[in-house]
Amino acid sequence: MRMRSRVGLPGAAAGAALLAALGIRAWPEERDEERRRGPGQVPTDLRERDPEATLAARQVYAMLAGLENSARHGRPSRTVIGQHVELHNERHNPNYGDYRGTKPPGYYYRKARDITGRLPGFVELDLGPGYGQPGWAVGQARPYSEAWPSCRRYWGYVEDAVDLAVGVWAGLPRAADGSYRPSGTHRECASGAEAALPHNGGAPAGLVGFSFHQPYPGSPVKGFAQTLHRNSPAAEDPHWFARVVTPGSPEHRALLLDLRYLADHLGYLADRGVPVLLRPYHEMNTAPGRGFWWAGQDPAAFRRLWRLTYDYLVHRRGLHNLIFVWAPNSWDGSYGREPGAYYPGGRYVDVVGVDDYSDTPAEPFGGGAWTEVWFRGLEKYRRPRIVAESFHVPLNAAQPRTLTRTPWVLWTVWGQALSYDNVSTPRKKNTTNDVQQTYYSSRAITAQDFS
Template structure:
């Protein structure tokens, strides 16, 4: 159904000039929105401007992303990395999750594109939080990065070990030579008599890795999705709670640091094995309504940016993690899912990549009739960072959309978990993965002219 003239007028009022901006202006890097924090003078060229100690491999991954972005802005799109999110906690423990009833092996939705197309995604994002309805943080098998703070031999925390193993396996390959890390064969027998089997990907570097952290509210005794929601956090009844979270010396602040130390321990093991990670924390901060918003949504901009800066300083400064590429991703500012996010931008000194979680429309009924996802792509241009579609239920090139990535040349496009099979036909997935300008993963794949191993020694240079 075509939108009415009244609806189009409402959308244009909401989006301003973005809904009608020319595609050529978008490719030139001209955004229709103004940002409250000073826009970048140009495209950020390297990671060292944010982290002078960034690892060589993290620098190489960022150069790849910024090279794809620079080409897109110049009107010569080289390619878009195809990404897939995997919720390992749901794959392992929720029998109703996914495309059939019953438990799935960890990494089920990393492997699924290959089942359909013969090709793996070029990027896998994993979720360390929120936990699976368990008391306190914990882990499965005891590991050296678990420390005494995290009780081990916890069956419903085994997925955190799988998250680390999958990240290592995408970056270094599965199976792989024993490099001193855990689970190099992909098969691990667990303390409760079961075993975990990770998907093989050719035994060589196969793509890039990301991590999100659906953090339950600091101090929450139970770690689960319900505790990530704003309606269940103390802030729902106590407006002063978040300021205590941000204030050193308070019990609330100590609880925040405990959560961040759980994240840092797992990221630190990846850093020790030279795995660069696109870290996407505190996403969808501009969500409207408290019912399904996360506890970090609904904050004042000063509170949100302080929270982001605190996380950055803790991970990079206090914990010395220099394998990170920070991704800021609001939800689509369509006036229904989200409001304008600009005041929540932490600033270029804390962000490397900008993106959007887009659930505002579908390929056959896009929010912006001028081009599906183009509104959000234009709106992020002024930040001078690589732009990614961080979450979508849909692949970009299905039956209803054949030119999405020409109209909005995202550097990376990630499909959310079971959305791959719930919202897309196999033909849509094949059309996307077989397109000559989408970049897929696996031993033999990689960006045009670049093989994944080239990134591993940190020597990748923009073509």
């Protein structure tokens, strides 16, 4: 077992600069301040959950908690504007995005700047699901990925994801680390193609997150199709999921292999001082038989899956740079169910959110302000609240006051939806005016606020 050291100076310095730029205190100086919290106040010290949390992770969590507490007390608050980046689709799917053809890595990170002149303040990447190839693999092996088959076709996006995460936290371009040339480009070993990440000014540019679209444990092929319940053993065997969360079973050993792949890459970020908002097993409250292989399962078994994953990453692998995000599907009564039974508990969760695809700005669900039903529904968990996935930016012609009525701490737009739904069906999810209105709002936190 490899234990991780506490965050080094570069990561701590980036975190300090980040918070100083926003004028937010890092964390309470005295523990008795925590005891003086009023009803509903969100804890501000990550050490309540992880006593060994790195300095940078504590600073980021304190920032999010500070924004949440301001919102709960009716004080002016702000929202970090985020962008999910589907690197595997950008690099390898010519039908993905707003024009036909493959894209440079980080295309939708840069797209926000193309539209507004500003980069997002948060970027979420994905270490899965793979691209339909056998087993876990990487592009060109590096110290953090040398345990996995290397120079495999379609796997170079993994290294780009990790490099982009470091670059968002610490700045791009940065000193050559053996993966990119001083020019900022590198050659993909499997295809020979040149790749370059977008520059962001070379200074701290925001927060970093990872999701993990994990194919079902034991899947011989790693791809999005294998993440779905209907293509997993759970579709035919009602006892399969219980075996996944039972130590000693073949299914559980397969789970640990997947988690090892995740931990190896997150560990590199820990060594570089990068705190990560980790969002595993999202949309777990999807109706049975729909969604991902971990969705719609017995809630007690799901909570066990979450806690097993937490224990592996934090205690067995010593990853203390993580901020855990629990994000159910919007519980509209049809596709998603009320998620409370799936909540793993405050000892295992730092941030709560929602993946909201149930409504549109023009037709809000629930009769209140747009997204208000989810904003109020998550209040009881006493954690910072985020929109973890949405097709829409929060401010638009139909909903110009979203961040005033529902001051979410963070709001992330999903991939290509920033500009177009899909090149083959080019319906705009967000107009140029929508994106500009959001990024120029005084309530929005974008990359320029971190520099």
